[in-house]
Amino acid sequence: MSEIIEKRIGRYETLLKEMWTASSKYLGTFSVNLLVERVVWEVSLEYKEIELLQYDQNGISCAKMAARLEENPDLPVEDMFMKFITRYVEILARLLGYERAEEIKKKLDEEFAGDLSASREE
Amino acid sequence: MHTNLLLSVPVRYWQDFQDTLARATNANIYIFDANGAPFSRFSLPAELCQEVNKGRELRNEKCIDFYKLACGSLEEKDMLTCPYGLKLCAYRLGSYAQRIGYLMVAPSRHTTLGEREEEIAFITKAHNIYRTINEVFSAILEKNLLGLRRLELNSIYEISRLMTSIVELDRVLELITNSLIIIYQADLCFVGLREGDKIRVAQGKGVNGSQLIGKEWPLVHPLIERIFSKVEPSSLSIEELRVLPGFTGTEAAPGTEIMVYPLWTALGIVGLLGIAAPVSLGDNGSKNLQIYINFATVALANATLIRRLEREAETDYLTGFLNRRVLRDVLAAELQRAARYGYHLSVIFLDIDDFKAYNDTFGHLAGDVVLQKTAELIKNSIRTTDIACRYGGEEFIIILPGTKGGDAAKVAERIRKSIETYPFPHRRITASLGVAQAKKNDSVDSLLARADQACYQAKERGKNHLCLDPS
Numbered sequence: 001m002s003e004i005i006e007k008r009i010g011r012y013e014t015l016l017k018e019m020w021t022a023s024s025k026y027l028g029t030f031s032v033n034l035l036v037e038r039v040v041w042e043v044s045l046e047y048k049e050i051e052l053l054q055y056d057q058n059g060i061s062c063a064k065m066a067a068r069l070e071e072n073p074d075l076p077v078e079d080m081f082m083k084f085i086t087r088y089v090e091i092l093a094r095l096l097g098y099e100r101a102e103e104i105k106k107k108l109d110e111e112f113a114g115d116l117s118a119s120r121e122e
Numbered sequence: 123m124h125t126n127l128l129l130s131v132p133v134r135y136w137q138d139f140q141d142t143l144a145r146a147t148n149a150n151i152y153i154f155d156a157n158g159a160p161f162s163r164f165s166l167p168a169e170l171c172q173e174v175n176k177g178r179e180l181r182n183e184k185c186i187d188f189y190k191l192a193c194g195s196l197e198e199k200d201m202l203t204c205p206y207g208l209k210l211c212a213y214r215l216g217s218y219a220q221r222i223g224y225l226m227v228a229p230s231r232h233t234t235l236g237e238r239e240e241e242i243a244f245i246t247k248a249h250n251i252y253r254t255i256n257e258v259f260s261a262i263l264e265k266n267l268l269g270l271r272r273l274e275l276n277s278i279y280e281i282s283r284l285m286t287s288i289v290e291l292d293r294v295l296e297l298i299t300n301s302l303i304i305i306y307q308a309d310l311c312f313v314g315l316r317e318g319d320k321i322r323v324a325q326g327k328g329v330n331g332s333q334l335i336g337k338e339w340p341l342v343h344p345l346i347e348r349i350f351s352k353v354e355p356s357s358l359s360i361e362e363l364r365v366l367p368g369f370t371g372t373e374a375a376p377g378t379e380i381m382v383y384p385l386w387t388a389l390g391i392v393g394l395l396g397i398a399a400p401v402s403l404g405d406n407g408s409k410n411l412q413i414y415i416n417f418a419t420v421a422l423a424n425a426t427l428i429r430r431l432e433r434e435a436e437t438d439y440l441t442g443f444l445n446r447r448v449l450r451d452v453l454a455a456e457l458q459r460a461a462r463y464g465y466h467l468s469v470i471f472l473d474i475d476d477f478k479a480y481n482d483t484f485g486h487l488a489g490d491v492v493l494q495k496t497a498e499l500i501k502n503s504i505r506t507t508d509i510a511c512r513y514g515g516e517e518f519i520i521i522l523p524g525t526k527g528g529d530a531a532k533v534a535e536r537i538r539k540s541i542e543t544y545p546f547p548h549r550r551i552t553a554s555l556g557v558a559q560a561k562k563n564d565s566v567d568s569l570l571a572r573a574d575q576a577c578y579q580a581k582e583r584g585k586n587h588l589c590l591d592p593s
Contacts, residue, residue, distance in 0.1 A: 028297075030284060034301060034304050041270070095328075
């Protein structure tokens with residue numbers, strides 16, 4: 001796997017794992033799993049590749065997605081993940097209340113804004 | 123998200139397909155959603171439209187109003203003329219049961235379709251385009267519907283599995299509300315549980331959901347009576363719900379469907395469950411939701427029953443205080459906490475003087491009244507953080523976390539005085555109290571033994587006294 005692709009996917013994987021951990025603290029792993037399944041289904045109507053996201057009670061992984069990106073580097077990964085994250089946070093806000101969801105979003109923004117911008121520049 | 127949840131079609135992919143079809147048939151195609159709002163763009167640049175709208179998008183208010191009005195009044199299909207004289211064929215997309223949107227087919231060039239033959243040829247072409255597009259949309263709809271059903275069934279399977287293994291009421295409530303909000307994109311979901319002659323909201327999530335928690339609705343309230351008058355769910359408007367405490371000022375987006383399910387088991391009413399979803403679930407969706415609700419009802423009934431049994435097992439029926447069974451566990455936990463955080467802990471041992479004689483003289487019912495009133499006097503004399511237990515027949519233990527022996531003695535004296543001065547029926551009642559402060563390495567038994575010993579000394583001093591353990 002090329003280093004750039006590995007890095008590109010790696011950042012999103014870290015972001016999703018952070019989201020997973022932060023949400024499961026409040027919702028429990030069952031609800032988070034269901035939430036991911038729901039958002040994957042919705043995003044898959046536009047981006048089939050999101051189905052390559054692997055998730056279970058133990059967490060989330062982008063390994064298969066990275067392999068697909070290796071074959072098709074034109075995959076609109078940024079758009080796909082942004083849509084995923086936006087929908088995820090929208091539903092999360094209904095479950096936790098907007099204030100707590102905003103807290104999680106803000107924390108993720110602070111931690112990953114730099115990395116995400118960098119990934120877009122590459 | 124479209125109003126129709128299931129018609130989630132990425133416009134950019136759709137536009138490619140539509141444009142290819144338009145080029146192949148040499149006709150212009152334009153699609154509106156179920157509300158008459160533009161979904162896709164004109165596939166080919168109609169000369170007149172380009173002139174009017176300066177591009178391919180509909181920007182002219184006159185055009186937008188015309189199409190919105192045309193979509194609103196279209197029954198199945200019609201031949202229309204736009205405000206600029208462009209003739210077009212309009213079709214309603216979807217089935218009789220479910221409206222998806224509207225299709226407009228116009229000639230690729232500006233023509234008034236003056237010739238009869240020309241018009242017939244165009245109508246035939248437009249109809250073929252309609253059939254193709256309607257088939258594609260139906261297939262997409264079917265596929266999306268299957269995806270949603272799969273999600274629902276997976277969730278029902280998982281939840282049924284989990285609900286047979288979870289008995290904690292809070293977790294069951296959390297699971298139910300979370301799952302419904304996630305699967306159905308519900309704006310609001312709430313669960314009310316029956317407590318005697320009322321429904322008390324135990325969980326609420328989504329818009330204003332937390333405001334509902336703790337609200338009580340009497341079973342005799344006309345709206346609640348209406349909900350429980352049948353087994354099927356009630357479809358209610360937000361205006362109807364506003365008569366219930368907690369819903370005042372709550373708004374709902376247009377088109378929101380609010381369903382309230384009465385939760386029944388063979389033993390009677392368990393509670394109710396409300397869900398406000400932005401779209402109609404349809405027949406199959408409603409059936410799946412009903413299956414889910416049935417599982418949820420059984421899980422809630424089990425969890426409620428177990429919680430009640432647990433509470434009853436811990437509580438003294440007569441006084442409402444903790445009973446002797448849980449006293450040891452509670453005191454052990456408090457001793458551990460006091461040792462870990464280094465704060466004081468004291469215990470009061472209270473024994474009602476000559477209670478046996480009172481019981482023998484005035485009867486057990488009169489004795490029960492004394493016990494209940496004494497418990498009330500104790501409760502009124504201690505803090506909410508203090509823990510009162512009924513230890514035996516006429517013996518009470520009061521645990522005072524964060525309190526030194528001297529301060530506990532002041533509390534004990536307050537209790538003693540309040541009992542002494544209270545006008546009990548038949549005769550005056552007094553109590554003897556022993557106070558002990560926990561020492562390092564004290565066990566439950568050693569601490570209780572010292573408090574008991576102090577109480578015994580108070581009795582020795584002629585009753586209606588209190589003694590502080592000197593050690």
